[in-house]
Amino acid sequence: MTLVDHHVADMPGMTLHTIETTKYKTTSLILQIKSPITEEEVTKRALLPYVLQSGTESYPSSKELRGALDGLYGATLGVDLSKKGEYQIITLRMDVANEKFLSDNTPLLDRAFELLSQVLLKPAKQGEGFLPRIVQKEKRSLKQQIESIYDDKMRYANKRLIEEMFDEEPYRFNVYGNEQEVDSITPETLYDYYIKVMKEDEIHLYAVGDVSRNALQELAKKHFVFPQDRMEPKRTSPTGKQRVDEVKEVFEEQEVQQGKLHMGYRTYITYSDPEYLALQVFNGVFGGFSHSKLFMNVREKESLAYYAASRFESHKGIIFVMSGIETKNYEKTVKIINEQLEEIRNGNITDGELEQTKAMIRNQILETVDDSTGLVEVLYHEVVSRHKRTIEEWLEGIQNVTKEQVRDVSQKIQLDTIYFLKGRGE
Numbered sequence: 553m554t555l556v557d558h559h560v561a562d563m564p565g566m567t568l569h570t571i572e573t574t575k576y577k578t579t580s581l582i583l584q585i586k587s588p589i590t591e592e593e594v595t596k597r598a599l600l601p602y603v604l605q606s607g608t609e610s611y612p613s614s615k616e617l618r619g620a621l622d623g624l625y626g627a628t629l630g631v632d633l634s635k636k637g638e639y640q641i642i643t644l645r646m647d648v649a650n651e652k653f654l655s656d657n658t659p660l661l662d663r664a665f666e667l668l669s670q671v672l673l674k675p676a677k678q679g680e681g682f683l684p685r686i687v688q689k690e691k692r693s694l695k696q697q698i699e700s701i702y703d704d705k706m707r708y709a710n711k712r713l714i715e716e717m718f719d720e721e722p723y724r725f726n727v728y729g730n731e732q733e734v735d736s737i738t739p740e741t742l743y744d745y746y747i748k749v750m751k752e753d754e755i756h757l758y759a760v761g762d763v764s765r766n767a768l769q770e771l772a773k774k775h776f777v778f779p780q781d782r783m784e785p786k787r788t789s790p791t792g793k794q795r796v797d798e799v800k801e802v803f804e805e806q807e808v809q810q811g812k813l814h815m816g817y818r819t820y821i822t823y824s825d826p827e828y829l830a831l832q833v834f835n836g837v838f839g840g841f842s843h844s845k846l847f848m849n850v851r852e853k854e855s856l857a858y859y860a861a862s863r864f865e866s867h868k869g870i871i872f873v874m875s876g877i878e879t880k881n882y883e884k885t886v887k888i889i890n891e892q893l894e895e896i897r898n899g900n901i902t903d904g905e906l907e908q909t910k911a912m913i914r915n916q917i918l919e920t921v922d923d924s925t926g927l928v929e930v931l932y933h934e935v936v937s938r939h940k941r942t943i944e945e946w947l948e949g950i951q952n953v954t955k956e957q958v959r960d961v962s963q964k965i966q967l968d969t970i971y972f973l974k975g976r977g978e
Contacts, residue, residue, distance in 0.1 A: 555943045556921065558931060559765050565778025566755040569931065570765035571924075578647045579661060579761030580924040581668050584932055585642040586754045588788040589722040594640060595694075595729025596737055596745045601631035601642045602690040603742065607676035607683060608667075617671075624663055625649045629671065635727045636936045637822070637867030638788045642749075644671060645925070650762055661763060662771060669775040675746070681739030682746075691734050698731045706874065709812035709973045713872070716802045717816040717969035721791045723868055750778065754785035756935055760924040792868075793818065796966040805976045810858060812973040813885060815873040817893075819965050823866040824939035827964075829949040830957035834965075835864045836909035837901055837958060838892060839873060843908050845892040846873065854888060856881045867936050871965065879974040886970060896962040901955050913950050917943065 561568045587597065611617040621627045625648070632643040648664040676683045701707045711726055718724040757776070759768045796818060821831045839846035839862025850860035858876040865872070877885050895901075920926035921943055934940050941949075 556927065556931070561765075561769055563769070563772055563776065565782050566757055566772075566776060567935075568769060568772045569756060569758040569928075570763075570768045571758065571760040571927065571931075572763065572765060573760065574762045575922075576761055576924060577650055577653055578924075579650055579664070579759065579763055580928070581646045581648070581664060582758040582760070582925070582928045583642075583644040583668070583672060584756045584758070584928075584935070585644070585749065586639050586756075586785070586936070587749065587752070588786055589635065589638050589640045589725050591722075591725060593745060594725045594727075595733040596742055597640050597642065597749075598633055598727065598729040599687075599690055599694050599734070599737060599742060600746060600749065601633065601644065602693060603682050603686055604644065604671055604675050604746075605629055605631045606686045606690060608670040609674040609676060610670060612676035612683060613686075620667055624660060624667065625654065625658075627664055627667075629668075633727045635723070636932075637865070638722045638791065639867075639936060640725075640727060641936075644668065647924075652762065661767075662774075665771040665775040669777075673750070673776070673778070677743060678739070681743045684739050687737070687739045687742060691737065694728065695731055695734050698726070698728050698734075701726070701728075705806075705808055705810075705812050705973060706876070709814045709971060710872065710874065712802070712804065712973070713814040713816050713969060713971040716800060716971055717870075718792075722788070723791075751781055752783050752786060754935075756932070758928045758931065760927060790822075793968070796968045799967050800969040802969065802971045804971070804973050806973060808973060808975050810876045811879045811882065811975065812971075813857075813873075813875040813877050813882065814971045815886070815889065815967060816969045816971075817871040817873070817965050818968050819864070819869045819871055819961070821961060821964065822869045823933050823937040823941075827957070827961050828866070829946070830953050830961045831864065832913060833906070833909055833950065833953045834896065834958045834961050835862055835871060836913055837905050838862050838871070838896060838962075841909065841912050843905065843912075845895060845905075846875075846889060849892055850875060850885060850888050854884075856885045856888065860889075866933060882972055882974070890967070893962065893965065893967075896959060899955060899959045901958060906953075906955055906958070910950055910953070914947055917946060917950075 557572045559570045606614050611620050627648040630645050634641045646668045651660045715724050821827045846860040851857045860875040862871055862873045
């Protein structure tokens with residue numbers, strides 16, 4: 553049985569993905585707009601989606617736009633930013649009730665497509681720029697968003713690790729951009745950048761709901777009319793060290809109660825590689841779950857950490873280890889974390905660890921695709937990686953991973969950078 557009925561159609565200016573399902577009472581329309589991260593554009597790109605969701609030509613304020621959404625039986629509109637490998641992704645999402653559940657004959661989906669297309673293609677503007685009041689308001693919000701990272705020490709430590717580890721790679725830039733550059737953005741320079749996005753970015757629209765794909769294709773064709781001068785989207789070539797010659801250690805002091813130890817490992821394996829599934833199982837055994845070696849040994853057995861976990865970035869091939877510890881326990885914790893990697897390299901994985909990890913990953917995948925946002929997130933991996941892997945192939949592939957394969961991928965993994973945020977004077 554096919555878990556997801558996913559169809560892809562090339563349309564003028566964008567790619568349409570339709571997922572027909574009776575699972576939800578709403579229809580979700582999710583635009584994914586992709587471009588390589590660049591130092592010159594990262595901050596403008598971070599600001600852009602928040603300006604777009606604040607007003608259109610027909611509804612030139614947040615209040616009027618909210619009124620239009622309320623008129624669509626309480627439809628919702630939201631935006632998001634993410635970084636996948638060396639791409640910065642803008643997401644625009646609209647959820648609207650399924651017409652089948654309405655008592656009247658309102659062409660709700662048609663109007664939703666129209667409104668979402670206006671948000672993307674007909675933003676509120678003044679002269680050759682966006683509306684100054686909207687840009688000013690969203691610049692303030694963006695600066696607060698960037699500043700809030702400093703107050704969340706776990707996020708801050710992760711940001712600093714990435715800056716140090718990828719100091720010569722585009723991946724080093726924060727998805728929300730650089731606070732110092734926000735003030736210099738004007739309504740005109742941001743609008744110029746928006747025109748560039750509309751010409752050059754790779755745009756994918758996902759439509760998830762109980763609607764026929766023919767109807768969705770007609771609506772997309774009717775409402776999403778892009779400029780004639782659209783160009784071939786830019787793609788990145790993977791960058792990064794081919795091997796780690798020396799582990800970089802970085803220490804920073806602040807007024808913190810608990811030290812933040814973050815470690816970055818290069819795996820040289822990404823979503824499109826055959827070993828990706830074995831890497832996913834490796835991460836689960838290493839530090840991905842509460843039965844993992846990091847959790848059991850660093851936190852439970854040695855009581856060295858308030859938390860100890862690992863996660864990996866599918867499109868950059870990086871494993872991050874995060875741990876909250878007392879400063880005096882720094883060397884001992886690093887040693888025990890490295891020992892857990894050695895354990896896996898030596899093939900010391902129990903049947904219980906392997907089977908429990910596979911079961912947890914399986915549940916994680918099924919839970920993720922049970923929700924329309926998570927489902928689109930999973931399907932979008934294929935766009936970023938240029939590699940197709942169905943949900944069924946993913947689940948079956950995880951089940952077939954052997955201990956030997958987990959051990960083999962662990963041999964490739966190299967510790968690159970250790971970042972430690974410690975309390976002052978400790």
